[in-house]
Amino acid sequence: HLAALNRHNDPQTIYDTNIQLVKKLLKALDSTGSRPHILFSSSTQEERDNMFGRSKREGRELLSGWSKDNNSSFTGLVIPNVFGPFGAPYYNSVIATFSHQLTHNEEPEIEIDAQLKLIYVGELVKIIYDLIKNKTASSEFRVPHTREIKVTEILELLKGFKSNYYEKGFLPDLDDPFVRNLFNTFLCYTNIESHFPVKLKQSSDERGSFVETMKLKSGGQVSFSTTRPGITRGNHFHTRKAERFAVIRGNALIQLRRIGTDKVLNFELDGSEPSYVDMPVWHTHNITNTGNEDLYTIFWINEFFDANDPDTFLESV
Structure with a gap:
C-alpha cells in the first residue's frame, strides 16, 4: 500500500484521506477473506507532530493490528526522504522542485537549510523487492537512508549540473552512485x-x-x-x-x-x-x-x- 496524500491546504484532509485509504483496504480484505502479506509505506515524518506523519503512523498501526488479529503477514516500512525521476515539483521532494526550477530558468530559494536523509527510488524498490522475496515481516521496518546531506549542498550539486552540463557541455563525474542518481533525476526535468x-x-x-x-x-x-x-x-x-x-x-x-x-x-x-x-x-x-x-x-x-x-x-x- 503505497498511496497517500502528501500535501493539502487543509491538514485535516491529509489525515482523513490517508486513514480512509487504510480502512478501505482493510474492508476489502475482510469482505474477500484475503490474508496477504501486506507492505505499507510509512514515513520518518511519523516522528513529527503533523497530520501527515500522524496519519502514516496510525495507518501503519491499524494494518499491523489487523494482521495480528487475522494471522496475516505485515511489513510496515518507515521510509526516509525519497527522490528520483518524475517526482512532482512542489510536492514530492525538494530535489524535484529544484531540478524543475533550474531546468526552466527559475531561481530556487531555500527556506530551511535542513539536513536530509535521502534514498533513491531505485534503491527503495530493491529493498521492497527483497522484503517481498524473503517474506520479511516487521511491524516497523526502518528503511536506511543512503545519503545524508544539507539542502544547500544539494542545490550546489544541481547548480553545478546546470552550469557544466547545460552551459559548458560537460558530462559530470558519475562514479558516486548518489551523484549519478541525482544527475539522472535532474536530466528528467529537461x-x-x-x-x-x-x-x-x-x-x-x-x-x-x-x-x-x-x-x-x-x-x-x-x-x-x-x-x-x-x-x-x-x-x-x-x-x-x-x-x-x-x-x-x-x-x-x-x-x-x-x-x-x-x-x-x-x-x-x-x-x-x-x-x-x-x-x-x-x-x-x-x-x-x-x-x-x-x-x-x-x-x-x-x-x-x-x-x-x-x-x-x-x-x-
Missing part, C-alpha cells in the same frame, strides 16, 4: 523536445573538420558504430545508465518515449552538422539510419557493460 539535438562545435579548414564530441568529468565507455541505410538500433531503456548518441556522419532519426506514456519524441540529426541527444533514464530509445549511406555514430555510456547486470530492458519505442 525540456527534451527543445533542448535536443545539441549541435557540436565544429572547426573546418582545408584539411577537413575537427569536432569535439564530448567533454567528460566522468569515466565510462565510448563506442563507435556504422549503421546501414534503413537499419534501426536500440529499442531499449535503462534505469540507471546515462547515455549519449552523437551523429558525426550520415542522417539519423533518434526516437525517445518515456516508459508508461505514448508520446514519441523525434529528433533528426545530420552528420554535416554533428550533434547529439542524451538518453534520460526510463526512456526507451532507438536510432535509425534515414540516409542513403552508412551512418556513423559515437556512443558514450557512464559505465562498462556487465553481462550479469546490463541495466538494459528491451521495449520498442
